Amino acid sequence: MRKVFFMAMLAGGLTLSACNTVEGVGRDVSSAGDTVAKTADDAK
Numbered sequence: 001m002r003k004v005f006f007m008a009m010l011a012g013g014l015t016l017s018a019c020n021t022v023e024g025v026g027r028d029v030s031s032a033g034d035t036v037a038k039t040a041d042d043a044k
Helices: 002-017 019-043
Strands: none
Touching: none
């Protein structure tokens, strides 16, 4: 159980320390969503 807790804390710390990376991922996901929405509109 300690190993799982330690790994979760480590992953959380890395995620919080990588704000620029997380921001970039957010932009990528947003871009992918826009592409899917455009494709769906074109298919109508």
